[in-house]
Amino acid sequence: MKIAVMGYGTVGSGVVEVIEAHSDSIPAKIGGESLEVSRILDLRDFPDDPHKDLFTKDFNDILNDDEIKIVAETMGGVNPAFDFTMKLLKAGKSVVTSNKELVAQKGPELLKTAEDNGVNYLIEASVGGGIPIIRPLTQCLAANNIEGIAGILNGTTNFILTMMIEQGMSFDDALKLAQENGYAEKDPTADVEGHDACRKVCILASLAFGKHVYPSQVETQGITDITLEDVEYVNSANGVIKLLGQIKYINKDKIAAFVSPAVVYNGSQLSSVKDVFNAVLVRGDAVGDVCFYGAGAGKLPTASAVVADIIDCAKHANRKKIFGWGEGSEDYVVDYKSTIEMPFYVRAKADKDSVSKVFGDVKYLSRANQSDDELAFITASMTENDLNEKLKGIEVMNTIKVTNY
């Protein structure tokens, strides 16, 4: 069975590598045929690559090749990936993708086009890299009403926070180390400001609740304001700070979804997810909490998820998978700041009298070398708007959500 790969970067070249490394075992999984990469689309030249005869710079070489039934889109970005994918689906080819930006922006249109043309558009690699999450969420947990999802969805920020927590490194030094290790881009904005996690929250929320969520609907805060002081105070409360994507079911017409740093108490499965690893915790009404852990990025883990989707397409060549979600709407994602109650971590230049006047009894935290005029505490459960109202007149240094996962 002939397939094509579009985009020969980290993931795309990994897809070719994984298919070749498993050429012995794949045929048994798709009814005896083998998978053959017959075309690779990339604008760059790879003169020394062993697959150099397969390269093309012309998308039409793939679109018009009737023998190619499945295409892996590992280009990233919305354009031209969107245009290419639409044309392929309309031409009756199935497409599998690792492109979270495209799925988060254009998911419903692509899924509908696949359905209309009797082909598959599979997206496992677009969330959580190699961690199986989409089939477990849509199939294995089908007998649950999902109450909420919380995920560590970005390896770069998790690495930085782990270095701050375990090594006492500053944010800047940890970011530099992440860049040296190849975990962070030269321009780390998409990771450290939470945009990457935001896209994955959109896809998870869309899958879990059946209506598309757009990145612009998800309030997103990164980790650049987290200091070592915050890390130390939270440690004294037996917790760690993680960048979490959180989704909460409200009713069949409303959800909340947001990305932010959050205090996770030790004992939670999310608290022990370290370095570049990712995890997604799903809370169902029947199953309780289940958690999926693994490498959230990286060449071979992500490529293995792409290839699993290729295998699934090949197995179901003549059948559409029942899978997908509908269009979103403007008022579907609520303003969580006025509706969702949770405790908050607060660090402020204040004295206990003024704090207890406003917040009543709170849990005070401590750190080594704490200065006399600085306090940190955990509030009772309240909305973020109520918190901000109470904090008027107090010199706030940082606030962080406290999660119940």
Add this chain to the structure above:
Amino acid sequence: MKIAVMGYGTVGSGVVEVIEAHSDSIPAKIGGESLEVSRILDLRDFPDDPHKDLFTKDFNDILNDDEIKIVAETMGGVNPAFDFTMKLLKAGKSVVTSNKELVAQKGPELLKTAEDNGVNYLIEASVGGGIPIIRPLTQCLAANNIEGIAGILNGTTNFILTMMIEQGMSFDDALKLAQENGYAEKDPTADVEGHDACRKVCILASLAFGKHVYPSQVETQGITDITLEDVEYVNSANGVIKLLGQIKYINKDKIAAFVSPAVVYNGSQLSSVKDVFNAVLVRGDAVGDVCFYGAGAGKLPTASAVVADIIDCAKHANRKKIFGWGEGSEDYVVDYKSTIEMPFYVRAKADKDSVSKVFGDVKYLSRANQSDDELAFITASMTENDLNEKLKGIEVMNTIKVTNY
């Protein structure tokens, strides 16, 4: 769509409860129809049950009802569940099960009969209760060669060990507490001796590597020999003792599989799995380590896995899922004691001189109130046979495998 439930114990009654609780959301997942429990088989009387009109003591009422297309077998035990399931499959009905004993003993025959009759035999609930593991293993990780699996597969023993580790409770007291909480049976043998974990290892190994493994092929050791002294020594090495089922790929004709207590170092995802929770860690050549965590037993979690399989059957009413494994063979599971090398924890009445004469440099452990003639240490990597050879002449109090997961 009419279904039947055989066995109205904890899981069976949970299946009915989950179907009713999700009657609003299930139809959308199976093409519009609703699921209706039309028959419940149980030899006991339930005069006050709201479903009392559905009960029957005659299996033929289900077998001969042409409207019933899917049956949930939640009876447990090999007989008569095996006979009933075979008859149902031959009659063209799909069967879903939570019965790990039956699947571990008779899996290949049942799967083959399902295939021959164009129906499904789905078993998600037979491993790990509510934790999605079978689809992730067979579909999501299809592009990996699986190198090994390690699982905390029994909630009762994990609860007992957690109480020993965190509360300093003795084994006997922790067992008693587990019984009081309803986590352990009056006769706890199947749990504490590892038999329950053994059955789940058989199913996982069969799924992962395509050939059936029988319980008699899996060397199984329980947790009754673990003492608080062992727990303390291992704690000083930054580890915890867990009952692990381990499976290792050797080559396409050979695997190793065993159940035993094992030292897991903190930092492993398995080390933070506490109380009655379960987790399965899968090591793939492309994806690395992925881990699935959740409630391994309990009424609603297990029932939700059964109902997910019912939904899957209902969705694919006219199509056989590609899923299953072949017959096993006598020499398929190797004698791990002569082949698999690993470090061991040893507690002995000995002095350092005699230990280092035999083992060379070892890592010594410590505990409070350690007696003068007692030593505990971690050896270099070796086979269990080599270990036992070296230990001749030393007064051994306990040995425990050290895992690399």
